[in-house]
Amino acid sequence: MKYDHKPIEKKWQEKWEQSGVFHASNNSDKPKYYALVEFPYPSGQGLHVGHPRSYTALDIIARKRRMQGYNVLYPIGWDAFGLPTENFAIKNHVHPAEVTKKNIARFKQQLQSLGISFDWSREINTTDPEYYKWTQWIFLQLFKRGLAYKKEMAVNWCTSCKCVLANEEVVNGVCERCGSEVIRKVKSQWMLKITEYAQRLIDDLDLVDYPERVKAQQINWIGRSTGAEVDFRTTTGDKLTVYTTRPDTLYGVTYMVVSPEHPMLEKWADKLRNMEEIRAYQAEAARKSDFERTEVAKDKTGVRLDGVSAINPVTGREIPIFISDYVLVSYGTGAIMAVPAHDTRDWEFAKKFGLPIIEVVKGGDVQKEAFTDCATGVMVNSGILDGLTVEEAKKKIIEYLTEKEIGHSKVNFKLRDWVFSRQRYWGEPIPIVYCEKCGYVPLPESELPLKLPEVKSYEPTDNGESPLACMTDWVNTTCPHCGGKAKRETDTMPQWAGSSWYFLRYMDPHNSEAFAGKDALKYWTPVDWYNGGMEHTTLHLLYSRFWHKFLYDIGEVPTPEPYAKRTSHGMILGENGEKMSKSRGNVVNPDEIVDTYGADTMRLYEMFIGDFEKAAPWSSAGIKGCRRFLERYWNLQNILTDEKGVRKSLEIAFNKTIKKVGEDIEALKFNTAIAALMALMNDISDAGSITSDELKIYTILLNPFAPHVTEEIWETLQLGSGMVCQQEWSKYDEAKCVEDTIEIAVQVNGKVRAHLSVAADIEKDAALSAAKAEEKIAAEISGKKIVKEIYVPGKLVNIVAK
Structure with missing residues (x-):
């Protein structure tokens, strides 16, 4: 029977979601495991093949943890405020909310087609008023404690976007988003006093498992x-x-x-x-x-x-x-x-x-x-x-x-306070009013969320004010403190705001009384493993650690650090070794790969492409090779026997592979884990058949990498009850990871003359005797005086004879 990925993948994506098998529970006796990837910005271009690399890697971790008995939270959402959407809306005369809705639908369809085991019941969106209500609430807590303040200052002004940029958003003197000239301009800005946390942001790196280069970036930026x-x-x-x-x-x-x-x-x-x-x-x-x-x-x-x-x-x-x-x-x-x-x-x-x-x-x-x-x-x-x-x-x-x-x-x-306001429309409204008598006054928490009003134009104003400044009916209000005339703040928050605490909302996303309930926070905090791009290991990491530490100080979260472990992935380059871009003509569309080769093939290839933490070029030949490997797995059903257990001849190979795959997944060495599975496939092919127990083990090991095809084989051949993702992760016997026999080289005067198969634990004297008894060696040293005998355990014998 031919391996047809399309019906198989659609079938299992529907079954997983209908069954809720990947939905985490806030009430579980199991130990928790919180795996997190940076949530994407849903652009109109959709996913590129670089996105799935991070999602698949943490998906492999999440799937393995579930098999190891953990209650796993692996959530996803949308970082959807910001300039790209607003600029598109301005150009095409479409409301940013409509653009965002369309882009999210596109991204979601693409992600679901990859079979990532996200808990879609916890999906969040930073532009949802029920989400940004709590972004605004956190801002108010910062304001009430003197960590949010207004200041006249020289700022970076993008001449094209017509808005203020943080220092971090200026690259080589131009706007990182549009590439236009950035000049200095004096404006009144909202600031967050991140400098109050500078020393703790350095000291508490001792509490976390981050790569040394990531820690160094944090330390150097704080300066x-x-x-x-x-x-x-x-x-x-x-x-x-x-x-x-x-x-x-x-x-x-x-x-x-x-x-x-x-x-x-x-x-x-x-x-x-x-x-x-x-x-x-x-x-x-x-x-x-x-x-x-x-x-x-x-x-x-x-x-x-x-x-x-x-x-x-x-x-x-x-x-x-x-x-x-x-x-x-x-x-x-x-x-x-x-x-x-x-x-x-x-x-x-x-x-x-x-x-x-x-x-x-x-x-x-x-x-x-x-x-x-x-x-x-x-x-x-x-x-x-x-x-x-x-x-x-x-x-x-x-x-x-x-x-x-x-x-x-x-x-x-060296760290400066964070410039926190933008003179644009598509962002969280800042819940502050200005009263001539009372100064800057926070909105009562009961009035949150302060929603974005509808505006006729999203164009930045010529005087550099937000488009909201033109909405006099919305701007003019009353002071919550004295009841007198007041004006609303018309600047909005930067895109960094919603991404500074999103990982907390995943823990309890439907809570209307708090950003997350105390019990949920106590159970899930901190994130156990967070993966993202190296480009975010300085600023996003600093900003989110700062917000989390503030929430810790006011008793809202139970841990001083948000992430126990952080790793980063390298980007996928075009086949020409250059960064993928439309202008270079080297962009690979993931939809086409999934359609032609299947999601499992794409997942497998993105993990096999090279060192996960380094950049790697795309290869059309490589994707085809991974497809052939999955077809070989599919065809194992053709050589399935009625035998049970793992055969003696394959016992060591299976135990070694179980150990290798498990350890390599934890070390992010996905390429060598897959190579081990490929080697075991060769051993099985050499044997000419496979038992049901051998196929069970192989299917469980392959499942985190290629979940659709493994579920189909498991169900079709009735290898066990439930789904593969619900099985226990395979265990190995350490004693059976060592070969009974090994091959050693035999040299005479430094030149290899023969190879011997000997016991793995053979002693020196026995190895020398076996070598000298071998027919070729005996003839070589006959009549000569043996000057020296050397045995390198497990590798070689060298006989020096004259």
């Missing part, structure tokens, strides 16, 4: 450093405070630089004789993104302040102050001290403007970004620090600064 804040007096009597990790180099400071936006510039406006030149430079800097301004390789530009200077606090020398765009007002104090002898950027700037360069560390690497030999450099030209090592000097200078009350030790973080 913890230890140093000192130092006050520099100025000739106006004011002071400029700088943060430095190298206070030991203070004697080498020959100038200072402040950002073009530094507030002191306005205070000094009447004292600065070149204010016109300064204003022109400020305007030029405002047109640049943070990336452009801080790019190391760019030309150094700046303007010296004519009329105000600073005083080096340890030398007493007057030093010039410049403005330069490479200093950002949003980082540190917006002012830096420059030590050109020991920093490349400072050195280049000093050379351009003819400024002094004073070496203060002998053995430090002059003109480098930092000291590579920090512990052994010795201080020179440094007054009270001369002769000290760098580390000794750091300690002494901080003591000196503290004693003189001109500085103190300081821990600093």
